[in-house]
Amino acid sequence: xTDTPLIxxxxxxxxxxxxxxxxxxxxHGAINLGQGFPDAPGPREVLDEAVRAIRAGAxxxxxxxxxxxxxxxxxxxxxxxYGIELDPLSQVMISAGATEAxxxxxxxxxxxxxxxxxxxxxxxxxAGAVAMAGGVFRQVRLHEPAYTLxxxxxxAAVTPRTRIIIVNSPHNPTGHVxxxxxxxxIADVAIRHDLIVLTDExxxxxxxxxxxxxxxATLPGMFERTVTISSAGKTFSVTGWKIGWLTGPAxxxxxxxxxxxxxxxxxxxxxxxxxxxxxxxxxxxxxAIGAGYQALRDVLAEGLxxxxxxxxxxxxxxxxxxxxxxxxxxxxxxxxxxxxxxRAGVAAIPAQVFYGxxxxxxxxxxxxxxxxxxxxxxxxxxxARMSMP
Numbered sequence: 001x002t003d004t005p006l007i008x009x010x011x012x013x014x015x016x017x018x019x020x021x022x023x024x025x026x027x028h029g030a031i032n033l034g035q036g037f038p039d040a041p042g043p044r045e046v047l048d049e050a051v052r053a054i055r056a057g058a059x060x061x062x063x064x065x066x067x068x069x070x071x072x073x074x075x076x077x078x079x080x081x082y083g084i085e086l087d088p089l090s091q092v093m094i095s096a097g098a099t100e101a102x103x104x105x106x107x108x109x110x111x112x113x114x115x116x117x118x119x120x121x122x123x124x125x126x127a128g129a130v131a132m133a134g135g136v137f138r139q140v141r142l143h144e145p146a147y148t149l150x151x152x153x154x155x156a157a158v159t160p161r162t163r164i165i166i167v168n169s170p171h172n173p174t175g176h177v178x179x180x181x182x183x184x185x186i187a188d189v190a191i192r193h194d195l196i197v198l199t200d201e202x203x204x205x206x207x208x209x210x211x212x213x214x215x216x217a218t219l220p221g222m223f224e225r226t227v228t229i230s231s232a233g234k235t236f237s238v239t240g241w242k243i244g245w246l247t248g249p250a251x252x253x254x255x256x257x258x259x260x261x262x263x264x265x266x267x268x269x270x271x272x273x274x275x276x277x278x279x280x281x282x283x284x285x286x287x288a289i290g291a292g293y294q295a296l297r298d299v300l301a302e303g304l305x306x307x308x309x310x311x312x313x314x315x316x317x318x319x320x321x322x323x324x325x326x327x328x329x330x331x332x333x334x335x336x337x338x339x340x341x342x343r344a345g346v347a348a349i350p351a352q353v354f355y356g357x358x359x360x361x362x363x364x365x366x367x368x369x370x371x372x373x374x375x376x377x378x379x380x381x382x383x384a385r386m387s388m389p
Contacts, residue, residue: 030341038370050274066094073276090250097242114163121354147176151185170316177315303380318370332362344386
């Protein structure tokens with residue numbers, strides 16, 4: 001018998017660099033630009049409605065698919081911003097955040113031995129969910145510094161065992177917003193090989209400059225094979241509420257409900273009331289979200305460049321990839337990030353954790369710029385003063 005009772009296929013997912021970096025940040029009083037959550041309060045209307053719901057007694061189990069108000073709000077949001085027509089009764093389900101939504105979808109749709117393709121670097125929960133399902137995780141690299149997708153490489157990654165493609169745009173951790181050409185190429189591959197697409201769109205309202213978020217479900221022939229996942233956490237700065245949603249054809253939602261009801265069943269009744277109000281806020285409020293994060297991006301990017309980093313372009317999210325090579329640091333990203341909290345008073349994440357072959361990204365680190373301007377300015381000043389061997 002081994003030292004751990006944990007099943008073999010999950011033994012590579014026991015520890016995370018995120019908790020290690022957060023502990024180092026606390027130990028050294030560092031500004032934590034590693035963990036991905038905003039430090040600003042959410043919209044007052046959203047918070048007030050959740051409080052009102054709590055006081056009104058909405059504190060028991062909601063329906064398994066979510067409260068009717070929340071499901072209608074999601075359907076209305078998808079139609080308002082993207083022209084997607086949804087039946088809130090059969091084509092919308094509320095989840096305990098986007099991570100649960102993704103895990104439930106993979107567990108429902110991936111047979112043991114099926115292959116799941118994701119864009120590399122990948123948010124770490126994807127590989128863990130595929131492992132839990134007994135699937136095989138494959139990655140197709142986005143090529144830095146612009147993080148473009150080579151569609152020939154995507155086509156080559158498909159085998160007879162491929163079942164699912166995971167699409168994440170705007171993309172964590174790179175900040176890349178998939179172009180219309182890249183999205184159409186993914187759609188062509190999915191249709192040609194009869195694949196399911198799971199699309200993670202949690203940063204849909206954090207898009208900058210001339211970039212535009214296009215749900216892949218809006219492309220011809222794609223709605224019927226796509227499950228779209230998003231959440232309130234990043235949009236409304238309420239990551240602790242864990243309110244997410246899935247939309248798509250009823251046959252997929254029904255299948256995923258089977259796995260979800262054996263996970264959380266349902267969650268966050270008063271928070272669902274709050275998010276439903278948030279999804280109905282005026283267009284200009286959503287536009288202000290992207291504009292606000294674009295300004296924060298610029299503050300951190302200027303600071304990193306002044307400190308000697310090579311900063312890669314960011315079209316969306318609140319993450320930024322930077323190359324440490326110009327600094328002349330003798331170690332890799334892991335060692336750099338482990339020393340950074342003590343030497344500079346700032347914490348970041350080595351991008352190696354998002355790659356299947358970590359050595360191929362040993363010069364890259366990820367910063368989160370979802371913080372107040374004065375916090376980012378202080379972080380930039382500390383980085384400019386840092387002393388590395």
